[in-house]
Amino acid sequence: MPAKQARSRATRDALVGAGRKLCEIKSFDDLSVAEIAAAAQCSVGSFYSRFADKDGFFRALINDVVDRDSAFMHSPLDCAEHLSTEEILADAIATTLKAYRKRRGLIRAAIRRSMTDPTVWEPFRLHGQAIADRLVARLLPRFPNDPDIERRTRFACQMLYGTLNNAVLIAPGPIQLDDDTFEPELRRVFHQITIGSGASDRPPDDKRD
CATH class of the missing domain: 1.10.357 (Tetracycline Repressor; domain 2)
Structure with missing residues (x-):
């Protein structure tokens, strides 16, 4: 889901950055959406407003x-x-x-x-x-x-x-x-x-x- 505004883009980038760092210490398959959102300091709802599912995020x-x-x-x-x-x-x-x-x-x-x-x-x-x-x-x-x-x-x-x-x-x-x-x-x-x-x-x- 493309980010429409600068704030939304920043949140999306934060989620991707959090996922990137988490994958340096564990497998992506072992990560939960809640864990990714927490590392990006945003809500699970924010995750799903920018990615259809975990596969899209992957x-x-x-x-x-x-x-x-x-x-x-x-x-x-x-x-x-x-x-x-x-x-x-x-x-x-x-x-x-x-x-x-x-x-x-x-x-x-x-x-x-x-x-x-x-x-x-x-x-x-x-x-x-x-x-x-x-x-x-x-x-x-x-x-x-x-x-x-x-x-x-x-x-x-x-x-x-x-x-x-x-x-x-x-x-x-x-x-x-x-x-x-x-x-x-x-x-x-x-x-x-x-x-x-x-x-x-x-x-x-x-x-x-």
Whole structure:
């Protein structure tokens, strides 16, 4: 239900913000409407005057966090001309893992719901695709003689998101999402799949000694 006035919009934003923060500490499926409204310091009636139901709120929340995470994750890749290849890959891993750790409650609920309604996952899928597109755009000019760099980069992204989704959903181990070794292991495997161990980690025009 679109907000018609500034005050109504502020209340709606407060509800979405409360849901976003609550999902940092628990799964969305474990939240009640009353809990969300209380965290936003408004009434349950205010919630239902802006969202048809909890499912409508869930989709609004997904769109909100994807928009936020898109701005957070795209910027480093859009300004990567002077970074080494190793730095670009490391930053992509670090920002993705940080987002998953922060959004795990929402991502877990989205994965479960997508089993019966694939449209729920669509914003996350498009977001991951956009990240892969930007990463490919940064790597292609650095390896002009490698015809498989795009395919390997996209597969590395597929591996990354698959591993993170699995860690959020069922935590199979042996390395868990919050373990200190998770990020360096992801970075090592991503680097190996994408460019291997023999590729240079400097941009083509790097003039450093």
